[in-house]
Amino acid sequence: MLKLNNICKVFNKNTVNENKVFENLDLEIKDGDFITLVGSNGAGKSTLLNLIAGVFPVESGTIIVDNTDVTLFPEYKRACFIGRVFQNPLLGTAPSMTIEENLSLAYSKSQGMKLKMGINKKNRELFKNRLSELGLGLENRLKTKVGLLSGGQRQALTLLMATLVKPKLLLLDEHTAALDPRTASIINNITNKIIENNNLTTIMVTHNLEHALIFGNRLIMMHQGKIILDIREEKHGMTVQKLLNMFNKVNGSEFVDDRVMLA
Numbered sequence: 252m253l254k255l256n257n258i259c260k261v262f263n264k265n266t267v268n269e270n271k272v273f274e275n276l277d278l279e280i281k282d283g284d285f286i287t288l289v290g291s292n293g294a295g296k297s298t299l300l301n302l303i304a305g306v307f308p309v310e311s312g313t314i315i316v317d318n319t320d321v322t323l324f325p326e327y328k329r330a331c332f333i334g335r336v337f338q339n340p341l342l343g344t345a346p347s348m349t350i351e352e353n354l355s356l357a358y359s360k361s362q363g364m365k366l367k368m369g370i371n372k373k374n375r376e377l378f379k380n381r382l383s384e385l386g387l388g389l390e391n392r393l394k395t396k397v398g399l400l401s402g403g404q405r406q407a408l409t410l411l412m413a414t415l416v417k418p419k420l421l422l423l424d425e426h427t428a429a430l431d432p433r434t435a436s437i438i439n440n441i442t443n444k445i446i447e448n449n450n451l452t453t454i455m456v457t458h459n460l461e462h463a464l465i466f467g468n469r470l471i472m473m474h475q476g477k478i479i480l481d482i483r484e485e486k487h488g489m490t491v492q493k494l495l496n497m498f499n500k501v502n503g504s505e506f507v508d509d510r511v512m513l514a
C-alpha cells in the first residue's frame with residue numbers, strides 16, 4: 252500500500268541550522284496494516300507523516316501509494332486519498348459550519364469534487380448512519396454548529412470526516428493527546444472500531460506506550476530519524492518495560508520522550 256524508498260529530508264539546508272532528519276529511510280506498509288508509531292523526542296515521527304501527506308517535499312527518494320508514485324503530488328491532491336487527524340481538535344473541522352456541512356465538505360473533498368452547498372437526502376442518511384456508529388448522539392445534531400461541540404466530539408467528527416470515504420491511508424498524529432484521559436479513551440476506542448470495521452491502513456503516532464502496544468498489528472519505534480524497532484507478532488505479550496528494554500538494547504541509551512506515558 253505504502254512504500255517509502257531511500258527518503259532523505261533536510262530542514263534549513265545550507266544554513267547554520269541545517270538539520271538532516273532522514274537519510275535513506277525505507278518503509279513498506281501493507282494493505283490493512285495498523286501501525287502505532289512511537290519514538291524519542293525529535294525522532295521524526297511528525298515529519299514522516301508530513302512527508303507522506305505532502306506537507307513538505309523530500310530531498311530525494313520516492314513515496315509510492317497503492318502503486319502510484321505520489322512523490323511530486325501536492326498536499327491537496329494527496330488529501331483526496333490520505334485521511335489525517337491532528338492533535339488539535341480545532342484543526343480538522345470548520346466551527347462556523349454545521350455537522351452536516353462539515354461532513355458534506357469532507358465527502359466532496361475525498362471524491363475530488365468541488366464543495367456543493369445542497370445536501371441531498373441520500374447523503375444526509377449516510378451522514379446520520381455513520382455518525383450513529385460513533386455512539387455520541389451526534390446523528391441527532393446534524394444542524395448544530397461544530398464550534399459548539401466539545402473537543403472530544405470534534406475529534407470524533409474529524410475522524411469520521413477523514414474516513415467517510417475510505418482513504419487509502421489514514422494518518423493520526425497524536426490525535427488524542429490534547430484530550431482529557433476519559434475522552435481520549437473514548438476517542439481511542441472509536442478510532443480502533445473505525446479502523447477495524449473498514450480495514451484501514453493506518454499510521455498512528457502516540458506518546459502512550461501502553462496504547463501503542465494495545466492498538467494495531469505492528470509497532471514501529473523511531474530514534475534520530477531511523478526505524479530502530481519494527482515488531483508485529485512479538486507485540487502480543489510485550490510489556491512497556493520490555494519495549495523500553497528493547498530500545499535500550501538496540502540503541503545503547505535510555506528512551507527519552509518528555510511526553511511519554513507509560514500507562
Ligand SMILES: Nc1ncnc2c1ncn2[C@@H]1O[C@H](COP(=O)(O)OP(=O)(O)OP(=O)(O)O)[C@@H](O)[C@H]1O
Nearest residue numbers: 262263270272290291292293294295296297298299
Ligand atoms: N518545519 C520544520 N522546520 C525545521 N525543522 C523541523 C520542522 N519540523 C520538524 N523539524 C525538525 O525535525 C526533527 C524531527 O521533528 P519531528 O517533529 O518530526 O519529531 P517527532 O518525533 O514528531 O518529535 P516529538 O515527539 O518531540 O514531537 C526535529 O529536529 C525538528 O526540530
